[in-house]
Amino acid sequence: MAASYRYLLFYKPYNVLTQFSSPQAEGSQESEPTLKDFISVSDVYPVGRLDKDSEGLLLLTNNGRLQHVLTEPKFGHPRTYWVQVERVPDEMALAQLRKGVMIQGYKTRPAKVRLLQAEPDLPPRDPPIRFRKSVPTAWLELTLTEGRNRQVRRMTAAVGFPTLRLVRVAIAQLTLVGLQPGQWRELTENEVRSLVQWSQSRAR
Structure with missing residues (x-):
């Protein structure tokens, strides 16, 4: 497991886009809230999506292999x-x-x-x-x-x-416990180890 990998859990509030840039509506001076308004870590990407009108747990990482396993339907997470x-x-x-x-x-x-x-x-x-x-x-x-x-x-x-x-x-085994809307945290070493092992078992 590369030391440069980052794993974040975020409690996405309602009405926030699951992306870091906001498409500004034509003729509007206001942009919609995005992940950038809450997360200061660069070069991590959401695993899957949550609609703007949905709330809850979002995993972000720069581990492309893990991201693939968690978003590819055939692996069924x-x-x-x-x-x-x-x-x-x-x-x-x-x-x-x-x-x-x-x-x-x-x-x-x-x-x-x-x-x-x-x-x-x-x-x-x-x-x-x-x-x-x-x-x-x-x-x-x-x-x-x-x-x-x-x-x-x-x-x-x-x-x-x-x-x-x-x-x-x-x-998977990650939950919202301990987070409030708009808050994020890094995964613990045990959580990362468990998630990576789980994804490897699915990808075999």
Whole structure:
């Protein structure tokens, strides 16, 4: 393992682009918030993406081999999300998500899905979600092994329960614990060793 490799965990807030440069809208004097507004380390790159309207865990590194393993779908690394949806999914909807659903002409891989019995302990979102007072909401925990564009949102919509808030809470064995939105930290030596060993086992 080269000493020059860097590994960062970042808690991406809502409305932040997963890139270091901001595409400025035509005619606008303001640029959108990006990783550069929070992370001072140069020459590291996000592993995968989180949509602007999603929150949570982002791994950044300059280890190209690790980045490849963690973004190549065939290696199937797990990513866990807490998802607030409109209305309360029944067991049939949960079973559909577990087996895989058809979205945009392909069937998603089987996923681990459970209904959380209580709202998870998360910092409030800024701005808060928009919801209808007459419609209840629920929280799901989804663990996927693929990361297609807006996949979680499309999956919950496909079974009739639109996503209101989406937070990635784990990437493989790495979690959000100890971080607040906008904060980042270096991985510990043990975390790096474990992540590299895991990626090597997947790449064999």
